[in-house]
Amino acid sequence: MTKFLTALGVLLALHMASSNKLVCHMTNWAQYRPGHAKFTSDNIDPFLCTHVIYTLATINGLNQISTIEWNDQQQYARLNNLKKFNPALKTLLSVGGTVNGMSPFIAMVARPESRAAFIKSAIGFLRTHNFDGLNLAWEYPAHNGSPEQDRERFTLLVKELVAAFEKDAKDTRKTQLLLSANVASIRDTIDRAYEVKLIAPHFDFINLMTYDYHGHWEAATGHNSPLYSSSMDMGNHVHHNINSTVSHWLALGAPAEKLLLGFPSFGRTYRLTTGSAGLGAPTNGPADAGPYTRTPGFWAFYEVCNFLTSAHTEWIEEQKVPYATSGSSWVGYDDKSSFSSKVQWMTGMNLGGAHVWTLDMDDFSGSFCRAGSYPLINHLRMSMGFSPKPTTTAAPTTTRDPIADFCRGRPDGLYTNPADKGTYFQCYLGNTYLHRCQPGLIYYDSCKCCNWP
Structure with a gap:
C-alpha cells in the first residue's frame, strides 16, 4: 500500500508540474569557432526551444544598451526571422559581460538617472530589433568590484524595468516585453547578491546557473553539474549541487514556477596527477583545450563525443552524472541519461522548466556525435514531454500494424x-x-x- 501511495504521489507531481519552458542560450562568439563548430543564428532549429536568448550585448558609457560584435544586428534579424516559421518562438537579448574587467551594470545602477537612461534605451533597442524581452546577465551584484549596495540597486533596476515594460505595453498596445536573469547557484553568492523575495515576483523566469560547481580551479576532480552531493564533498562543497541550489532559492521565497533548471551542453576538464582517476582524484589544472572551443577547462559536448571514443567512462550513481578518463585527461560531463535524471527531478519539484547553456555547444550540426543534430537538447525536449516537432511524422497506420x-x-x-x-x-x-x-x-x-x- 505504501509503495502504491508513493507511486501515486509521483504521478500526481508529474501531472501538476509546470515545466513548460525550454530556454536555450546562443553566443555571438561561437561564430569564430573553426569548421563544423562555427555557429550563427542560421544554425538554430526554430522548433527546438520555446525561447532563445541571444548572448551578448553590453552597456556603453552613456548607459545605453549596445552591440558587441560587428554583425550582431545582422544576427538579430536572422534569429528573429525564425518566428516566421514558428510564431510561438520567443527571443530575448542578454546584456552583461565586462568592460575593462568590470561589469557595466555597476556604473549603470548607481544612480536613478543612469538606470532610467538604460531602461529607455533597452526598450527602444528591443522593439527596433524585434526581440520579445531582456535577459540580465550580471555576475554578480555585490561581487567582483560591485559594492554591497548593488544588492538593493539590482532590486530597484528589476522593479523599474518591469514598470517601464508595463507602461510601454500600454502605450504601444504591444505584448509586454519579457524579463529574465541568469543567477548564481552557490549559496554564499546568492545570499550576498540578491533580495530574492523582492525580485523573484517581477521576473517572467529565472535561469539558475546550475553548472560550474566544480572545475580545474580546484585541486581534485569534481563534476560540473551534479544533481546531488557526493560522499567526497566536505565543508561548503556539500552545497555545490543542483538539489542544494534549488532548495535554497525556494527557501528564500522564489516561486518554483519561476525557476528554470540549468542544463549544460559542456563538460569541465582536469589534468590528473596520480594513478587515481575517480571522483576526488588529485589534479593540477585543466586538460588540453578542445580543438574547437579552444578554451582551457571545458569541452563542448561535441568535443566530449570525440574524447569518448577512446576514453573509459563511469557513472557517479550518487550524483546521477557521468565522467570519462583517458591518460591524464578527466572530464565530468552530461549525457542523455543525466539529462533524463535531472528532468525527472525537475518535474517532481514543479519547476518552471529548463534552460540550456548553450545551443552552440551541443552537436548542433550532427557532425561529431553521429546522433543527429542537437542530440542533447532534442532528448531534453522529448524528456520534458513537448509535442513532436513538425518534422516528426506519426507511425504509419494500417489495419495490420x-x-x-x-x-x-x-x-x-x-x-x-x-x-x-x-x-x-x-x-x-x-x-x-x-x-x-x-x-x-x-x-x-x-x-x-x-x-x-
Whole structure:
C-alpha cells in the first residue's frame, strides 16, 4: 500500500508540474569557432526551444544598451526571422559581460538617472530589433568590484524595468516585453547578491546557473553539474549541487514556477596527477583545450563525443552524472541519461522548466556525435514531454500494424518498443511517434534514453 501511495504521489507531481519552458542560450562568439563548430543564428532549429536568448550585448558609457560584435544586428534579424516559421518562438537579448574587467551594470545602477537612461534605451533597442524581452546577465551584484549596495540597486533596476515594460505595453498596445536573469547557484553568492523575495515576483523566469560547481580551479576532480552531493564533498562543497541550489532559492521565497533548471551542453576538464582517476582524484589544472572551443577547462559536448571514443567512462550513481578518463585527461560531463535524471527531478519539484547553456555547444550540426543534430537538447525536449516537432511524422497506420494504436489511452511520454529495442515510441495526445536510436544503441526505459547494450 505504501509503495502504491508513493507511486501515486509521483504521478500526481508529474501531472501538476509546470515545466513548460525550454530556454536555450546562443553566443555571438561561437561564430569564430573553426569548421563544423562555427555557429550563427542560421544554425538554430526554430522548433527546438520555446525561447532563445541571444548572448551578448553590453552597456556603453552613456548607459545605453549596445552591440558587441560587428554583425550582431545582422544576427538579430536572422534569429528573429525564425518566428516566421514558428510564431510561438520567443527571443530575448542578454546584456552583461565586462568592460575593462568590470561589469557595466555597476556604473549603470548607481544612480536613478543612469538606470532610467538604460531602461529607455533597452526598450527602444528591443522593439527596433524585434526581440520579445531582456535577459540580465550580471555576475554578480555585490561581487567582483560591485559594492554591497548593488544588492538593493539590482532590486530597484528589476522593479523599474518591469514598470517601464508595463507602461510601454500600454502605450504601444504591444505584448509586454519579457524579463529574465541568469543567477548564481552557490549559496554564499546568492545570499550576498540578491533580495530574492523582492525580485523573484517581477521576473517572467529565472535561469539558475546550475553548472560550474566544480572545475580545474580546484585541486581534485569534481563534476560540473551534479544533481546531488557526493560522499567526497566536505565543508561548503556539500552545497555545490543542483538539489542544494534549488532548495535554497525556494527557501528564500522564489516561486518554483519561476525557476528554470540549468542544463549544460559542456563538460569541465582536469589534468590528473596520480594513478587515481575517480571522483576526488588529485589534479593540477585543466586538460588540453578542445580543438574547437579552444578554451582551457571545458569541452563542448561535441568535443566530449570525440574524447569518448577512446576514453573509459563511469557513472557517479550518487550524483546521477557521468565522467570519462583517458591518460591524464578527466572530464565530468552530461549525457542523455543525466539529462533524463535531472528532468525527472525537475518535474517532481514543479519547476518552471529548463534552460540550456548553450545551443552552440551541443552537436548542433550532427557532425561529431553521429546522433543527429542537437542530440542533447532534442532528448531534453522529448524528456520534458513537448509535442513532436513538425518534422516528426506519426507511425504509419494500417489495419495490420498495431504500432499506430500503441499510444491510445496511454499518458504522454516515452515507451519501449517490445518488437525492436533499437527504436522507441513517443506518445503525445494519443498519437504514436516512432524514433530510432543511433546505430549500435538500444533504448532503455530506466533512463528514457538510448545507450550501448
